[in-house]
Amino acid sequence: xxxxxxxxxxxxxxxxxxxxxxxxxxxxxxxxxxxxxxxxxxxxxxxxxxxxxxxxxxxxxxxxxxxxxxxxxxxxxxxxxxxxxxxxxxxxxxxxxxxxxxxxxxxxxxxxxxxxxxxxxxxxxxxxxxxxxxxxxxxxxxxxxxxxxxxxxxxxxxxxxxxxxxxxxxxxxxxxxxxxxxxxxxxxxxxxxxxxxxxxxxxxxxxxxxxxxxxxxxxxxxxxxxxxxxxxxxxxxxxxxxxxxxxxxxxxxxxxxxxxxxxxxxxxxxxxxxxxxxxxxxxxxxxxxxxxxxxxxxxxxxxxxxxxxxxxxxxxxxxxxxxxxxxxxxxxxxxxxxxxxxxxxxxxxxxxxxxxxxxxxxxxxxxxxxxxxxxxxxxxxxxxxxxxxxxxxxxxxxxxxxxxxxxxxxxxxxxxxxxxxxxxxxxxxxxxxxxxxxxxxxxxxxxxxxxxxxxxxxxxxxxxxxxxxxxxxxxxxxxxxxxxxxxxxxxxxxxxxxxxxxxxxxxxxxxxxxxxxxxxxxxxxxxxxxxxxxxxxxxxxxxxxxxxxxxxxxxxxxxxxxxxxxxxxxxxxxxxxxxxxxxxxxxxxxxxxxxxxxxxxxx
Numbered sequence: 089x090x091x092x093x094x095x096x097x098x099x100x101x102x103x104x105x106x107x108x109x110x111x112x113x114x115x116x117x118x119x120x121x122x123x124x125x126x127x128x129x130x131x132x133x134x135x136x137x138x139x140x141x142x143x144x145x146x147x148x149x150x151x152x153x154x155x156x157x158x159x160x161x162x163x164x165x166x167x168x169x170x171x172x173x174x175x176x177x178x179x180x181x182x183x184x185x186x187x188x189x190x191x192x193x194x195x196x197x198x199x200x201x202x203x204x205x206x207x208x209x210x211x212x213x214x215x216x217x218x219x220x221x222x223x224x225x226x227x228x229x230x231x232x233x234x235x236x237x238x239x240x241x242x243x244x245x246x247x248x249x250x251x252x253x254x255x256x257x258x259x260x261x262x263x264x265x266x267x268x269x270x271x272x273x274x275x276x277x278x279x280x281x282x283x284x285x286x287x288x289x290x291x292x293x294x295x296x297x298x299x300x301x302x303x304x305x306x307x308x309x310x311x312x313x314x315x316x317x318x319x320x321x322x323x324x325x326x327x328x329x330x331x332x333x334x335x336x337x338x339x340x341x342x343x344x345x346x347x348x349x350x351x352x353x354x355x356x357x358x359x360x361x362x363x364x365x366x367x368x369x370x371x372x373x374x375x376x377x378x379x380x381x382x383x384x385x386x387x388x389x390x391x392x393x394x395x396x397x398x399x400x401x402x403x404x405x406x407x408x409x410x411x412x413x414x415x416x417x418x419x420x421x422x423x424x425x426x427x428x429x430x431x432x433x434x435x436x437x438x439x440x441x442x443x444x445x446x447x448x449x450x451x452x453x454x455x456x457x458x459x460x461x462x463x464x465x466x467x468x469x470x471x472x473x474x475x476x477x478x479x480x481x482x483x484x485x486x487x488x489x490x491x492x493x494x495x496x497x498x499x500x501x502x503x504x505x506x507x508x509x510x511x512x513x514x515x516x517x518x519x520x521x522x523x524x525x526x527x528x529x530x531x532x533x534x535x536x537x538x539x540x541x542x543x544x545x546x547x548x549x550x551x552x553x554x555x556x557x558x559x560x561x562x563x564x565x566x567x568x569x570x571x572x573x574x575x576x577x578x579x580x581x582x583x584x585x586x587x588x589x590x591x592x593x594x595x596x597x598x599x600x601x602x603x604x605x606x607x608x609x610x611x612x613x614x615x616x617x618x619x620x621x622x623x624x625x626x627x628x629x630x631x632x633x634x635x636x637x638x639x640x641x642x643x644x645x646x647x648x649x650x651x652x653x654x655x656x657x658x659x660x661x662x663x664x665x666x667x668x669x670x671x672x673x674x675x676x677x678x679x680x681x682x683x684x685x686x687x688x689x690x691x
Contacts, residue, residue, distance in 0.1 A: 122188065122191035122192055123190075123191040123192075123193070123196035123197065123198055123199060124197075124198040124199070125187075125191065125198070125199050125200075125201075126198055126199065126200040126201070126343070126344055127201075128201040128203070135181065136181050136182055136183055136187075137168070137179070137180075137181055137182075137201070137202035137314070137316065138179065138180060138181075138182050138187065138190075138199050138200065138201055138202060139177065139178075139179050139199070139200045139201075139202055139315065139316050139319060139343070139345040140156070140160075140177045140178050140179070140180060140182075140190055140196060140199050141175055141176070141177040141196070141197045141198055141199070141200070141344075141345055141348060142156075142175075142176040142177045142195050142196060142197060143195055143196070143197040144176075144197070152195055153170075153178075155193070156178070156190060156193055156195070156196070157178065157180075159186070159189040159190055159192075159193065160180050160182060160186045160189060160190050161186075162186075162189070163182075163183065163185040163186035163188075163189045164183045164185060164186050165180050165181060165182045165183065165186030165187075165189075165190070166180060166181040167179075167180045168180055168181060168316060169268075169316050169317065169319070169320040170320075171319055171320065171323045171349070172323060172327065173323050173326035173327045173352060173356055174319065174322040174323040174325075174326040174348075174349035174350075174352035174353045174356070175319060175323065175345060175348050175349045175352050177196075177345075179202065179316030179317075179319070179320070182199075187199065198344065200315075200343050200344055200345045202314050202315050202316045203314070203315045203341065203342045203343055204312055204313070204314060204315070204341075205306065205307070205312065205313045205314065205315055205317075205318050205339050205340060205341035205342075206307070206311055206312045206313070206339060206340055206341075217229060217389050217408065217411070218287070218407075218408035218409075218412045218413075218431075218435060219233040219293070219294075219295060219408075219435070219482070220232065220233055221389070221408050221479075222295075222407065222408065222435060222479070222480045222481060222482040223235065223481075223482040223483065225464045225467070225481065226464075226467060227390075227391060227467075233482070234482075235295075235297075235442070235482065235483075236483070237296075237442040237445050237446060238296055238297045238298035238299070238442065238445070239289060239295075239296025239297070239298055239299030239438065239441035239442045239444075239445050240298040240299070240445055241332060241444075241445055241448075242296065242299050242300070242332045242333070242334065242440075242441035242442070242444045242445050243299065243300045243301075243302060243329065243330055243332065243333045243334070243441075244285075244288050244289060244296070244299050244300070244301050244302070244333075244334050244335070244336060244437055244438070244441050245265065245302045245304050245325050245329065245333065245334070245335040245336065245358070246281050246284055246285045246288065246301060246302065246303055246304065246336055247304045247306055247318070247321050247322070247325070247335055247336065247337050247339070248276075248280055248281030248284050248285075248303070248304070248305070248306065248307055248336070248338055248339065249276050249277070249278040249279070249280040249281040249282075249305060249306075249307035249308070249309075249311055250264075250267075250273070250274070250275055250276030250277070250278075250281045250282070250303045250305040250307075251264070251276055251281050251282050251285045251301060251303035252275065252276050252282045252415070252416075252417040252420070253303065254420050255282060255286070255290075255415050255417075255420050255421075255422075256291075256420050256421055257286050257290035257291050257292060257293065257294070257414075257415040258285070258286075258289070258290065258291070258301060258415075259291055261289065261298070261299065261300050261301055262285060262289075262300075262301040262302075262303065263300070263301070263302055263303070264302075264303050264305075265302040265303055265304045265324075265325075265328070266304050266305070266321065266324050266328075267305040268304070268305060268306050268313075268317040268318075268320050268321045268324075269305055269306065269307070269308045269313060269317065271308060271309075273305070273309075274303075274305070275417075276303070276305075276417045277308075277309035277417070278307060278308070278309050278310070278311045278417070279416045279417040279418070279424075280307060280311050280338070280430065281303060281305070281307070282414075282415050282416055282417040283412075283414045283415060283416055283424065283426055283431070284336060284338045284414075284430060284431070284433075284434045285301050285303070285415070285434070286414035286415030286416075286423075287412060287414045287431060287434035287435060287438065288301065288336060288434040288437045288438045288441070289301050289438060289441070290414060290415050293413060293414040293415060293423070294414075294438055295434070295435055295437075295438025295439055295441075295442065295482065296438040296439075296441040296442045296445075299438065299441040299442075304321045304324065304325060304335075305321075306318050306321045306339070307339065313339075315341050315342065315343050315345065315346055318339070318341060318346055318349075318376070319345050319346060319349045322335075322346075322349040322350065322352070322353050322376070323349065323352075325353060325358055326352060326353050326356035326358060327356075329356070329357065329358050331357070331448065332441075332444040332445070332448050333357070333358045333359065333444075334358065334359040334360070334361065334437055334440040334441055334444065335353065335358050335359070335360050335361070335437075336361050336433055336434050336437040337360065337361065337362045337363065337376055337433070338363055338428075338429070338430035338431075338433050338434060339363070339430070340363065340365050340366070340374055341374070341375045341376060342375050343375055344375075346375045346376035347375050347376055347377055347378065349376065350362075350376040350377065350378040350381060351378055351380070354378060354380050354381060354452050359381075359382075359440050359444070359452050359455055360376075360378060360380075360381035360382065360452070361381065361382045361384060361433050361434075361436050361437045361440060362374070362376060362377050362378070362381055362382065362383050362384070362433065363383070363384060363428075363429035363430055363432070363433045364383055364384060364385040364386070364397055364398040364399065364402070364403050364429050364432075365397075365398040365429060366386075366396040366397065366398065366428055366429055366430075367396070367398050368395065368396055368397065368398060368399075368472075369398050369399075370398065370399070370400045370402070371383055371385065371398040371399060371400050371402040371403050372400055372401065372402040373398075374398065374402075377402065379402075379522050379523070380452050380453065380456070380522045380524070380564075381452065381456075382404050382405065382436055382440070382455075382456055382459060383402050383403050383404050384403070384404070384405060384406065384407050384429060384432045384433040384435075384436050384480075385397045385398065385399055385403045385405075385406045385407075385409075385429060385432065385471075385472075385475065386406065386407065386408070386409025386410065386427075386428065386429045386431065386432035387406045387407065387408055387409060387410070387432070387468060387479065388408075388409075388410040388411075389408075389410065389411070390469075391467050391468050391469060391479070392468065392469050392470045393406065393468065393469075393470050393471045393472055393475070394409050394410050394427070394429075394432075396427075396428070396429075397409065397429055397432070397472075398429070398472075399471060399472025399473065399474065399475040400472060400473065400474040400475055401474040401475075401518070403475050403476060404456065404459070404460065404476065404478070405436060405459060405460065405463050405476070405478045405479070405480055406432065406468060406471070406475075406478060406479050406480065407432040407433070407435040407436055407479070407480040408431070408432060408435060408480075409427060409428055409429055409430075409431045409432030410427045410431075411425045411426075411427055412425060412426060412427065412431040412432075413425045414426070414431070435480055436459070436480055439459065439480060439482060440455055440459070443455055443458060443459070451564065452564075453490075453522060453524075453563070453564030453565065456522065457490050457520075457565075459480075460476075460478060460520065462481050462483065463478035463479060463480060463481050464478070464479040464480075464481045465477060465478060467479055490520070490563065490564075490565035490567060491565075491567065492519070492520045492567060493519075493561075493563070493567035493568055493569050493570075494517040494518065494519035494523050494561035494562070494563050494567065494568075494569040495517050495518055495519070495561075495569060496517065496561075496569050496570045496571070496572055497514050497515060497516065497517040497526065497542065497559050497560070497561050497569060497572045498514040498515025498516075498542075498572060498573075499514060499558075499572050499573030499574070499575055500512040500513065500514045500528075500544075500557055500558070500559055500572065500573075500574075500575040501513050501514065501575065502575055502577045505577060505579065505580070506579070506580070506613070507549070507551035507552070507579050507580050507581060507613070508547065508548065508549045508550070508551065508579065508613070509545070509546060509547045509548075509549060510545075510546050510549065510555075510577060510579070511543065511544070511545050511546070512528070512543065512544045512545075512546065512557060512559075512575065513542060513543045513544075514526075514542050514543075514559055514572060515542065516541075516542040516561075517542075517561035517569055519561070519563045519567075522563060522564065523561050523562070523563055524540075524562060524563060524564050525538050525539060525540050525561075525562050526538065526539045526540075526541075526542060526544075526559050526560065526561055526562065527559065527560050527562060527568070528544050528557060528558075528559050529557065529558055529559070529560070529571070530555070530556060530557060531555075531556025531557065531558065531574055531576070532556075536557065538562075544559075549579050550579065551579050551580065551581050552578070552579060552580065552581045553578065553579050554576060554577070554578045555576070555577055555578075555579070556574050556575065556576045556577075557574065557575055558571045558572050558573065558574045558575075559571070559572045560572070587610075587611040587612035587613075587686070588608060588609065588610060588611055588612070588681075588683040588686060588688035588689070589608070589609040589611050589688055589689040589690075589691050590606065590607070590608050590609075590621060590623075590681035590683065590688045590689075590690060590691070591605075591606070591607045591609075591690075591691045592604060592605075592606050592623075592677050592678055592681070592690075593605050593677075594675075594677070595666070597675065600670055600671060600672060601632075601668070601669065601670045601671070602629075602668075602669055602670075602671065602675055603666065603667070603668050603669075604666060604667050604669065604677075605664060605665075605666045606621065606648065606664070606665050606666060606667070607662050607663070607664045607665075608621050608657070608662060608663050608664075608665075608683055608688075609660075609661070609662040609691075610657040610658065610659055610660065610661055610662070611659075611660075611689070612659060613659055614659065615656060615657065615658045615659065616656070616657045616683075616684070617655060617656050618650055618655050618684075619649070619650050619655070619657060619663070619683055619684055620647050620648065620649045620650070620683065620684055621637075621647065621648045621649075621665070621681060621682070621683055622645065622646065622647045622648075622681065622682045622683075622685075623645075623646055623678040623680060623681045623682070624644045624645050624646070624678065624680075625644045625646065625678060626644070626676055626678070626679075627671060627673060627674045627675060627676055628644070628671065628672060628673070629669050629670070629671045629675060630669055630670050630671070631646055631667045631668075631669050632667075632668050632669055632670055633667070633668045634648065634665065634666060634667040634668070635665065635666050635667075636651065636654060636663070636664065636665040636666065637649060637650065637651060637654075637665040638650075638651065639667065646667075648665050648667075650663075
């Protein structure tokens with residue numbers, strides 16, 4: 089990458105005494121503004137493993153990718169995964185220097201430490217009951233599972249530990265798609281994925297008995313893996329899926345990159361089902377997750393929330409997840425009863441496959457609306473604070489017309505205000521299906537722009553001008569919320585090209601001599617290329633020598649002009665110079681300075 093991306097030059101005083109026609113001294117370097125390094129999760133993988141995500145505004149061309157990867161490798165990094173569809177970026181092992189080099193590239197949105205993922209199960213052994221429960225609204229169970237569709241023509245990607253594709257439950261409908269575990273295996277050596285696949289589409293245990301099943305392996309024989317491999321798997325599915333596809337994520341992870349990849353996966357046309365997690369805590373902390381996808385909690389045979397299931401406003405629906413019987417990997421006819429939100433989610437994935445059979449052009453929002461509309465309401469107990477009282481109902485219907493608008497978003501709050509820019513943030517809105525964006529307006533109702541999340545960075549404002557804004561939320565059906573409260577702000581005056589600050593301080597003084605340090609700070613919004621600091625002495629002082637500038641004096645008037653190496657001063661940066669002088673009486677400091685003819689603040 090260009091050196092300007094990797095390090096920002098700062099101008100510093102060099103403790104040398106130079107003649108009045110001093111030569112240049114190389115500038116020193118310091119760390120530049122870097123892309124954010126996100127906090128490591130509770131299951132951080134360690135070993136200098138990171139995920140590098142490129143800004144959405146920066147197209148990941150071959151040249152840019154090569155530049156980014158070259159910077160990493162030159163500094164000792166090793167690329168382990170490349171992403172192109174779900175997110176743009178790559179995973180790598182990055183020692184400190186390589187990490188700094190990558191973060192210094194302006195195309196990088198953020199870097200996140202890689203972390204561990206795992207399947208979420210518990211394993212007692214009672215009989216199966218789950219698909220019996222979801223084809224009826226109320227208990228008791230009627231010992232049957234009634235269905236009219238089978239998911240034929242739909243494809244379910246099981247992003248998990250793999251599938252025993254030869255199991256008799258699958259009747260040749262299960263296939264191996266891709267392996268992202270670095271062990272070269274294509275089978276399911278743990279069993280978690282085979283159990284999940286059986287609930288999605290097994291002939292005996294499945295919700296969608298004719299769906300095509302594709303194994304995407306991200307969990308190893310110990311049922312664990314890496315976030316970077318999960319993102320790679322999501323990227324692969326986004327690039328390779330057919331129409332009418334759904335992906336099941338019966339695993340627990342951590343991080344921003346997986347959630348961003350989930351958004352990209354949905355954008356590519358894949359419908360997504362996630363688990364709430366098995367920690368009996370707020371489901372909003374699990375990843376991957378998307379507010380547009382479907383998040384599933386678990387219930388037991390008595391219609392209570394499973395004791396382990398997470399809960400809250402991020403859960404969309406509950407499904408059976410305790411002692412669920414399905415296929416396992418030990419042989420082609422084996423079955424077992426397992427528990428977990430990992431067992432609940434595939435019931436919903438099978439439901440989605442069946443819904444797509446009848447509604448092949450349905451969007452993620454259509455599917456989610458139909459799922460929620462058709463669910464059994466208000467039969468569950470002990471569901472946890474904020475959870476919806478919805479139990480999966482196995483008969484997919486058509487999506488009802490969504491006429492419910494999002495609730496009103498919070499009043500925008502202004503920050504980072506300058507003469508020409510401001511950042512607005514607001515409390516996010518919620519919706520029965522999901523908010524897809526926010527429309528920002530001026531106080532007079534003129535549209536400003538549409539934003540995917542609850543923030544907007546505005547530029548191109550005018551100095552010393554008052555602006556008023558409000559925001560409205562929008563869902564996929566086109567419903568729009570009521571307007572938020574308004575925020576008013578006034579931009580400050582533009583400091584202009586000539587804005588500057590000069591500090592003059594005595595470093596030392598003796599009977600008839602002194603050394604003084606002078607620091608010029610560029611307080612404008614523009615980079616200054618070439619500068620001259622000027623002032624007048626009031627008591628006959630004389631400059632004998634100086635450093636870090638070309639010095640001249642004519643009577644009381646003194647000037648200091650840049651050298652080649654310190655001629656450029658970016659906004660907010662400083663340059664320090666100094667003199668050694670003499671006096672015959674008093675030695676008062678100058679009270680006024682100019683830079684390039686413009687008066688400066690004296691500090």
